[in-house]
Amino acid sequence: MKKVLKMALASLMAVTTLTACSQPAEEENPGTETPTEEKISIGFVTDMGGINDHSFNETSYKGIQEYAAEAGLVEGTDYSYLQSDSETDYMPNLSTYAEEGVDLIAAAGFLFADAITEAAQAYPDQKMLIIDVDSLDPEMTPNVQQAVFAEHEGSYLVGVVAGLRAKNEGYDAVGFVMGQESVTMEKFWAGYQQGVWSVYPECQIYYDNANNFAAPEVGKSLAGKQYNSGAYIIFHAAGATGNGVISEAQERAMNGEDVWVIGVDTDQYAQGYVDEAQTKSIILTSMMKRVDTASYNAAKAVADGTFEGGVVRYTLADNGVGLPEENPNLTEEELAAVEEATQKIVSGEVVVSETAVNNDLTIGD
Amino acid sequence: MKKHNPLVISLIAVVIGLLFAFGLVAITGRNPFDLLTALVRSMTGFNMQKPDAGINPMFVLNWFKYSVPMILTGLSVAFAYRTGLFNIGGEGQFIVGGTAAAFVALCVDLPPIIHPIACLLAAAAAGAVWGFLPGLLKAYRGINEVVICIMLNYSAMYICNMLTRGLLPIDPNTNARTISIPDSAVLKQVTTATASQFNWGFLAAIVGLVIFWFIIEKTTFGFSLKATGFNKEAARFAGMKVERNIILSMMISGAFCGVAGALLVLGEYKYGRIYTGFDNYGFDGISIALVGAANAVGVFFAGMLFSLLKSASGNLQIFQIPSEIAELVQAIIIYLVAIQYAIILVLDKIDFKGFKKKREPKSIEGGDA
Numbered sequence: 001m002k003k004v005l006k007m008a009l010a011s012l013m014a015v016t017t018l019t020a021c022s023q024p025a026e027e028e029n030p031g032t033e034t035p036t037e038e039k040i041s042i043g044f045v046t047d048m049g050g051i052n053d054h055s056f057n058e059t060s061y062k063g064i065q066e067y068a069a070e071a072g073l074v075e076g077t078d079y080s081y082l083q084s085d086s087e088t089d090y091m092p093n094l095s096t097y098a099e100e101g102v103d104l105i106a107a108a109g110f111l112f113a114d115a116i117t118e119a120a121q122a123y124p125d126q127k128m129l130i131i132d133v134d135s136l137d138p139e140m141t142p143n144v145q146q147a148v149f150a151e152h153e154g155s156y157l158v159g160v161v162a163g164l165r166a167k168n169e170g171y172d173a174v175g176f177v178m179g180q181e182s183v184t185m186e187k188f189w190a191g192y193q194q195g196v197w198s199v200y201p202e203c204q205i206y207y208d209n210a211n212n213f214a215a216p217e218v219g220k221s222l223a224g225k226q227y228n229s230g231a232y233i234i235f236h237a238a239g240a241t242g243n244g245v246i247s248e249a250q251e252r253a254m255n256g257e258d259v260w261v262i263g264v265d266t267d268q269y270a271q272g273y274v275d276e277a278q279t280k281s282i283i284l285t286s287m288m289k290r291v292d293t294a295s296y297n298a299a300k301a302v303a304d305g306t307f308e309g310g311v312v313r314y315t316l317a318d319n320g321v322g323l324p325e326e327n328p329n330l331t332e333e334e335l336a337a338v339e340e341a342t343q344k345i346v347s348g349e350v351v352v353s354e355t356a357v358n359n360d361l362t363i364g365d
Numbered sequence: 366m367k368k369h370n371p372l373v374i375s376l377i378a379v380v381i382g383l384l385f386a387f388g389l390v391a392i393t394g395r396n397p398f399d400l401l402t403a404l405v406r407s408m409t410g411f412n413m414q415k416p417d418a419g420i421n422p423m424f425v426l427n428w429f430k431y432s433v434p435m436i437l438t439g440l441s442v443a444f445a446y447r448t449g450l451f452n453i454g455g456e457g458q459f460i461v462g463g464t465a466a467a468f469v470a471l472c473v474d475l476p477p478i479i480h481p482i483a484c485l486l487a488a489a490a491a492g493a494v495w496g497f498l499p500g501l502l503k504a505y506r507g508i509n510e511v512v513i514c515i516m517l518n519y520s521a522m523y524i525c526n527m528l529t530r531g532l533l534p535i536d537p538n539t540n541a542r543t544i545s546i547p548d549s550a551v552l553k554q555v556t557t558a559t560a561s562q563f564n565w566g567f568l569a570a571i572v573g574l575v576i577f578w579f580i581i582e583k584t585t586f587g588f589s590l591k592a593t594g595f596n597k598e599a600a601r602f603a604g605m606k607v608e609r610n611i612i613l614s615m616m617i618s619g620a621f622c623g624v625a626g627a628l629l630v631l632g633e634y635k636y637g638r639i640y641t642g643f644d645n646y647g648f649d650g651i652s653i654a655l656v657g658a659a660n661a662v663g664v665f666f667a668g669m670l671f672s673l674l675k676s677a678s679g680n681l682q683i684f685q686i687p688s689e690i691a692e693l694v695q696a697i698i699i700y701l702v703a704i705q706y707a708i709i710l711v712l713d714k715i716d717f718k719g720f721k722k723k724r725e726p727k728s729i730e731g732g733d734a
Contacts (some may be wrong), residue, residue, distance in 0.1 A: 095560040122560035137539035182541040
């Protein structure tokens with residue numbers, strides 16, 4: 001027995017000593033320095049959805065990647081991300097970056113509100129960006145930039161699209177799948193309703209709450225339920241859960257059913273192809289929430305030395321939310337209606353409420 | 366086949382698991398020294414690649430922070446296992462415990478120190494109730510506790526969410542949790558010198574370890590539980606109350622998980638949670654009990670090991686090693702412990718060879734095994 005343990009120990013030591021000598025040389029990246037801006041380091045902490053959620057985390061990180069590409073930062077050494085598997089990982093991940101001494105820590109999601117507050121008190125000099133939160137006390141968190149979006153305005157626009165399309169095709173219902181009940185998520189729901197009913201007041205809207213941002217299987221079954229009940233178009237605001245909504249619609253479209261999905265956060269058009277030639281996508285359009293702009297701006301501001309704590313708002317007027325530039329699935333009429341609604345919202349003629357007017361249109365639960 | 370100490374088998378599994386991780390990191394073109402650095406840093410706070418930075422105790426405390434609920438859920442599964450039961454309902458018991466603690470924290474006004482203790486007791490009681498149900502059905506109706514437990518996990522999540530949303534004050538800023546619990550109920554950080562959330566709740570894990578050891582090793586009740594686990598019918602024949610044992614064992618098991626769930630609410634979240642999924646502490650408990658050979662000392666060390674792998678996740682990513690490596694190590698360890706007879710066979714073979722070498726050197730045949 002002792003012999004076995006000795007052997008195991010010896011081999012472990014051998015491995016570690018061998019590997020200790022094999023450290024690779026540091027990569028040098030000359031010629032990419034920008035003289036005006038200081039080279040900074042950025043750490044991004046994901047929530048449970050993960051970095052490849054095709055949605056919220058991925059887009060926030062994309063903004064950092066865009067900035068890094070401009071400033072010549074190297075992934076891994078200058079900027080990186082930490083994956084959180086549960087909410088108990090938030091604080092350790094945030095403080096790991098703080099201990100590493102990165103110049104900016106970014107985190108996406110209202111679930112981070114408490115952890116960021118705690119981290120801001122433990123590391124008062126640490127610059128941080130939190131997306132989707134505007135409720136932190138600026139006295140307690142002077143170095144935290146809180147970026148929020150007018151999701152209700154963008155959702156109004158996709159609501160207009162959904163309402164018009166359903167009306168013109170003779171359907172009487174559309175659907176909405178939400179990731180989790182919260183103040184932020186209600187803005188999606190509220191804007192969507194008002195948008196649909198502004199063009200099609202009789203339209204029924206099915207509502208379902210997956211109560212999870214990371215459960216595609218739940219999204220898939222909820223979408224199935226809504227399509228079976230007669231929903232023609234489903235707007236999902238559910239992060240990775242929404243990928244299940246998309247795959248349900250793809251399967252149905254491949255079987256000849258006429259269904260649509262409205263994507264969220266990014267332009268999800270390319271995710272919704274139903275043929276190998278990639279000519280047809282079931283993504284009608286997407287409610288773009290430019291979280292990448294928020295993280296990009298924050299990173300740039302840190303480098304410029306102009307970074308400030310407090311609340312920053314991104315609205316339809318400054319392209320913080322809206323539709324993608326290319327919308328192959330939309331008709332001229334729909335695009336014109338979107339344009340008209342955009343102008344009305346920007347000019348203040350239409351004020352979109354952040355509160356959902358009716359929560360009774362649920363099916364199933 | 367000789368009898369081997371199960372903890373030795375676990376230790377061998379751990380060493381092989383780690384070696385495999387180093388090998389895998391090397392094969393995928395990363396630097397195994399980074400893996401070692403990350404693990405050492407998570408364990409000691411010392412960064413071998415930046416020796417001047419000194420020791421950062423935050424990482425050590427974070428490791429301890431993760432270990433507390435994991436040891437408790439490990440004890441939970443181990444306790445039921447000793448009575449021949451498989452408590453896979455840890456997640457549900459964990460959730461009802463957390464919810465019960467939030468209710469006591471928000472609805473009852475008590476002085477500090479007494480308040481968190483009252484919350485923990487309520488959590489233990491709630492967890493016990495959630496263990497009682499499968500225990501009762503198993504004891505008197507012979508219904509498989511695994512199936513009941515899994516269903517109760519989901520029942521716990523949805524019932525607790527409904528109760529929390531319906532009865533507790535919800536935070537208006539997020540609408541996704543309750544308001545913060547009063548300061549008197551919060552489990553304070555052991556030290557505010559670091560940002561780690563390591564709090565006085567760790568005492569509950571120590572108390573849990575002592576209670577587990579005492580009941581299982583030192584009481585007649587514990588003996589009759591173990592007897593039930595070894596052979597139910599023999600225990601019944603010997604005059605032991607098998608049904609009572611099954612129910613009590615599941616209740617105590619549930620109480621451990623309930624306390625674990627409450628510790629997170631009182632010490633880390635500091636608000637009543639609306640659960641969107643399982644935290645997996647209950648499931649981690651299964652692996653910990655297995656690797657820890659279902660005894661108090663083993664569960665302690667297995668809990669420390671698994672929480673180290675969990676807390677190393679951040680450091681692994683900092684050193685550009687995928688955090689999945691940590692999960693992979695866990696999986697390998699569990700597989701190896703599960704197929705421990707293979708390890709025992711190898712051990713026997715090696716010992717046998719050594720024996721032969723000494724006594725009958727000439728009879729050894731050529732070639733290595």
